[in-house]
Structures are given as C-alpha cells and as structure tokens.
Amino acid sequence: MIEVEVKARSPPDIESRIIELGGELLGVETHLDLYFSHPFRDFARTDEALRIRIKEEGARLTYKGPKLDIETKSRQELTVRVDDAEALESILESVGFSRAAVVKKRRSKYSLGEATLAVDEVESLGAFIEVELSGDEDWQAQKRVALEILSMLGLAESIRESYLELLNDSGLLNDSE
Amino acid sequence: MIEVEVKARSPPDIESRIIELGGELLGVETHLDLYFSHPFRDFARTDEALRIRIKEEGARLTYKGPKLDIETKSRQELTVRVDDAEALESILESVGFSRAAVVKKRRSKYSLGEATLAVDEVESLGAFIEVELSGDEDWQAQKRVALEILSMLGLAESIRESYLELLNDSGLLNDSE
Numbered sequence: 001m002i003e004v005e006v007k008a009r010s011p012p013d014i015e016s017r018i019i020e021l022g023g024e025l026l027g028v029e030t031h032l033d034l035y036f037s038h039p040f041r042d043f044a045r046t047d048e049a050l051r052i053r054i055k056e057e058g059a060r061l062t063y064k065g066p067k068l069d070i071e072t073k074s075r076q077e078l079t080v081r082v083d084d085a086e087a088l089e090s091i092l093e094s095v096g097f098s099r100a101a102v103v104k105k106r107r108s109k110y111s112l113g114e115a116t117l118a119v120d121e122v123e124s125l126g127a128f129i130e131v132e133l134s135g136d137e138d139w140q141a142q143k144r145v146a147l148e149i150l151s152m153l154g155l156a157e158s159i160r161e162s163y164l165e166l167l168n169d170s171g172l173l174n175d176s177e
Numbered sequence: 178m179i180e181v182e183v184k185a186r187s188p189p190d191i192e193s194r195i196i197e198l199g200g201e202l203l204g205v206e207t208h209l210d211l212y213f214s215h216p217f218r219d220f221a222r223t224d225e226a227l228r229i230r231i232k233e234e235g236a237r238l239t240y241k242g243p244k245l246d247i248e249t250k251s252r253q254e255l256t257v258r259v260d261d262a263e264a265l266e267s268i269l270e271s272v273g274f275s276r277a278a279v280v281k282k283r284r285s286k287y288s289l290g291e292a293t294l295a296v297d298e299v300e301s302l303g304a305f306i307e308v309e310l311s312g313d314e315d316w317q318a319q320k321r322v323a324l325e326i327l328s329m330l331g332l333a334e335s336i337r338e339s340y341l342e343l344l345n346d347s348g349l350l351n352d353s354e
C-alpha cells in the first residue's frame with residue numbers, strides 16, 4: 001500500500017479549522033515510536049524506516065519505503081499488528097537491528113472525506129498536522145487531494161522530513177531516547 | 178525464554194506409547210514454516226533461525242538462538258503473534274531478509290505432566306517426536322525431564338538438527354520450496 005501523506009507545522013487553531021471544513025474527531029492516541037537501524041543498512045541514507053509503534057490499542061511493526069516524490073512524504077507502507085512489542089524488539093535486536101531513536105507524541109485523529117488528518121503534539125518538536133490518504137497505482141490523484149486539504153486549512157508549506165529526521169536535524173535525538 | 182527440546186525419529190506406535198504413559202491429546206495442527214536468511218548473517222552458520230509459522234489459529238514470528246548444549250536442541254526462543262503473515266514476509270524482505278526454505282508438517286500435540294509432546298509428520302522427512310519444556314535459568318533440570326520422557330517412550334537417540342537442517346543435509350531443501 002502507498003501511504004500518501006503531506007505534513008505542515010500546525011497553528012494553534014488548527015482543530016477548529018478542521019471542524020469548520022467538516023472534519024470529525026475520531027479519537028486521541030498516544031504513540032511511542034521505536035525506530036530501528038541495521039549496521040549493514042543505514043535506513044537514514046536509504047530513506048527507509050523500520051518502526052515499532054506502541055499505542056493504547058496495541059503494537060504494530062511498520063516498514064516505510066523511500067519517499068516517492070519531491071513534494072510530499074508519500075511512500076510504500078507495510079504494517080502488521082503484533083501481540084508483544086517487547087518480544088518483537090528482542091527479536092529485532094537478536095537478528096542485528098538496534099534501537100536508533102524514540103519519538104513520543106499525542107495524536108488527535110480526524111476524518112475529512114476520504115482523508116485522515118492527524119494533529120500531532122510531538123515531544124521536543126511541537127505541533128504538526130499530517131494529511132493522509134491510502135493509494136495504489138493511482139496515488140497521484142490522492143496526492144492532489146492531500147495537498148488541496150492542506151491549502152484549504154490555510155497552510156502553504158509541505159514538510160517532507162519525518163519526525164525522526166526532524167529530531168535528527170535539530171540535534172535532539174539523544175535527548176529523546 | 179529457553180525452549181528445552183529433545184527430538185527423535187518416531188516409531189509407528191508412538192501415539193499409543195504416549196497415551197500409555199498418561200499423555201493427553203491437545204490437538205492436531207498443520208504448520209507451514211517459512212525460514213529466512215540474511216545476506217550479512219548466515220543463520221545456518223550462526224545456528225540461529227528466523228521463522229514465520231502459519232497455522233490454523235494464526236501466524237507467529239519466531240527467533241531461535243544458537244543451541245545451548247551438545248545433547249539436546251535447547252535454545253533461546255522469542256515469539257510474537259502477528260495478524261498478517263504476508264505483510265510480515267514483505268517487511269522482512271524489504272529490510273534485506275529472503276525466504277531460505279519452507280517446511281510443511283502435521284503436528285499432533287500431547288500434554289504429559291509439564292511437557293508438551295509433538296508428534297510430527299514432516300513433508301519429505303517422515304515422522305518425529307519432540308519433547309518440549311519451557312525453562313529459564315533452571316533449564317538443566319527441565320532437560321533431564323525431557324530426556325527421561327524420551328527414554329520412557331523407549332527412544333534412545335536425541336537428534337539435535339532442526340527440520341530445516343535435516344532437509345538441508347538430505348539435499349531435499351529445493352524440493353520442499
């Protein structure tokens with residue numbers, strides 16, 4: 001599956017802007033995201049990510065492929081639910097991966113048409129909004145929808161860096177571990 | 178967790194011998210075991226294994242560490258349940274692993290005291306019995322129990338090779354894929 005995603009820094013009134021556009025609150029989650037690296041494959045350089053996300057409803061393992069264009073952070077995404085995040089981390093470590101970073105955030109999720117909007121309060125980084133749609137071969141059409149929603153929310157920028165990359169860029173990575 | 182395990186070739190009347198000793202049938206399962214290898218880590222050489230097991234009740238990812246002694250096939254074992262074996266295989270392939278072998282078997286599981294007995298009909302290899310107990314630091318005591326059960330069943334040998342290694346040794350690996 002291709003995850004079509006655009007991201008921007010979020011102004012304080014973003015949630016009321018979303019509701020004005022017809023968005024509906026789906027729920028609020030806390031995420032503890034553990035990112036892994038491999039000595040023989042530098043995911044930062046290959047623009048990939050391997051992550052265990054722990055949230056209230058359970059844990060998931062996710063692989064994200066390299067970004068597919070220069071405007072958005074759309075990329076291939078593969079996910080499985082797992083019943084034991086700690087055992088999974090031990091398995092990854094046993095076969096050579098190591099924990100590279102931890103990202104903590106509080107996510108308020110809204111639905112708006114076929115899109116999901118995530119208003120994220122990210123520890124050490126601040127507030128962001130992500131507009132996500134699921135696509136396949138036709139993901140370019142979804143991309144236009146995502147960029148249009150960002151524009152309707154009055155936001156012009158599109159940040160392509162992941163939270164992991166932003167933490168890395170700001171030299172905050174060690175503090176967040 | 179340490180999986181204490183002894184294995185032997187199974188005579189045709191093994192199930193009646195187990196029942197005579199007081200064993201109780203827990204169930205019959207079919208297993209499709211997918212073993213993975215990594216270009217930078219030859220699990221056959223390091224005596225490790227990374228496996229996706231698909232059975233009726235669902236799928237699991239398991240790591241097995243190197244064997245801990247020269248008499249049995251006891252080793253560290255880490256397992257998580259996953260909700261999507263196909264997506265997990267895609268994730269493993271995306272981060273550099275590849276499917277090395279497939280082992281198919283029919284397993285009849287019995288409980289006997291604190292042990293689990295698995296009577297396996299393995300495709301291309303034949304019938305085996307495995308006596309399994311779970312241990313921690315005290316796994317040497319469990320090991321004596323496992324070897325004693327094998328002896329009470331009238332079996333003298335203890336095969337340390339996994340089914341994967343046995344298939345490899347017999348040159349059958351390509352046929353089983």
